[in-house]
Amino acid sequence: MRASVPGLTALAYLGCALIWGTTWFAIRVCIARGGYPTLAGAAIRFFVAVAVLGVLAGLKVVGRGPAGWRQLGWVAVAGVLCGLAYALVYASETHITGGVAAVIFGTLPLVTALIVFVAGVERPRASFLAGSVLALAGVAILYGDRIHASSSQGVGVALVFASVWVSALYNLIIKQRATGTDPLATSLPFLAAAAVTLAVCALASERHLPPWPPPPQPTFALLYLAIFGSVVAFSLYFYLLRHMTLTAVSTLLFVEPVIALLIDALWEREIRLGTRAYAGAALTLVGVAITFIVPRRARVRPSPT
Numbered sequence: 001m002r003a004s005v006p007g008l009t010a011l012a013y014l015g016c017a018l019i020w021g022t023t024w025f026a027i028r029v030c031i032a033r034g035g036y037p038t039l040a041g042a043a044i045r046f047f048v049a050v051a052v053l054g055v056l057a058g059l060k061v062v063g064r065g066p067a068g069w070r071q072l073g074w075v076a077v078a079g080v081l082c083g084l085a086y087a088l089v090y091a092s093e094t095h096i097t098g099g100v101a102a103v104i105f106g107t108l109p110l111v112t113a114l115i116v117f118v119a120g121v122e123r124p125r126a127s128f129l130a131g132s133v134l135a136l137a138g139v140a141i142l143y144g145d146r147i148h149a150s151s152s153q154g155v156g157v158a159l160v161f162a163s164v165w166v167s168a169l170y171n172l173i174i175k176q177r178a179t180g181t182d183p184l185a186t187s188l189p190f191l192a193a194a195a196v197t198l199a200v201c202a203l204a205s206e207r208h209l210p211p212w213p214p215p216p217q218p219t220f221a222l223l224y225l226a227i228f229g230s231v232v233a234f235s236l237y238f239y240l241l242r243h244m245t246l247t248a249v250s251t252l253l254f255v256e257p258v259i260a261l262l263i264d265a266l267w268e269r270e271i272r273l274g275t276r277a278y279a280g281a282a283l284t285l286v287g288v289a290i291t292f293i294v295p296r297r298a299r300v301r302p303s304p305t
Helices: 008-030 038-058 068-092 098-105 108-118 126-149 151-177 183-205 216-243 246-250 252-267 275-291
Strands: none
Touching: 008 098, 008 216, 008 252, 038 068, 038 183, 038 216, 068 098, 068 151, 068 183, 098 126, 098 151, 098 252, 098 275, 108 126, 108 151, 108 275, 126 275, 252 275
């Protein structure tokens, strides 16, 4: 682990937590009524991020990317899965709040560990299993509460949980097939494949074009998601991976949902959560926190926000 600049690691951690904790609400603003079509908004976000990374690549800021067509192909496959995961997340946020989506997405390490366990790569400890049971019970309570509120919100919970499984798959592909490459250089083809996937999904399912002239608030949210939520936050995250233990970095998946729920409580106007929903969210977060007791051998990439 490389030596870090005093205070810079703490600032990078705080930056990651604040940015990714706010992107869930920013998605809601971007695709709200009068804003961008759901999947088109996601696609535009990724194309803007790819353009920024392309400029950085042209300036020689990024390092070596995928080596050879085989590795590039695997990165592209992972990018396609990433695009599908984001499609599910964006679609879910037309039904539920960003805070609920963030809490459910916090189960990503649990689902990843389950897939690794089924594949026979690792055997989880008892504390990890206990945390997983609590977290998944919390998701079940959230699902029951939201489907009681409306069938539409129940669908939203199911969509974001499906995105967790898709995200776990592309994380494993990136880990196994994209080793030895510069993270930002790998992000360029990865995000490009995701952007194309989202564009295809948007063209296939959405009949109206993005608004013109661009509406101020949704456009600001879209640019925030592209530049800060994608380019800046990923750079901070990769810095943290070099200068902190993986367990410490993984606590971001506990901090971000708390920030997202706080933002919902302050600014969410369309969907209000009841006591049972917050209880389910708290149980999920406690379960995820317990799993951090278990040492991790595999890196978990951040949420698709």
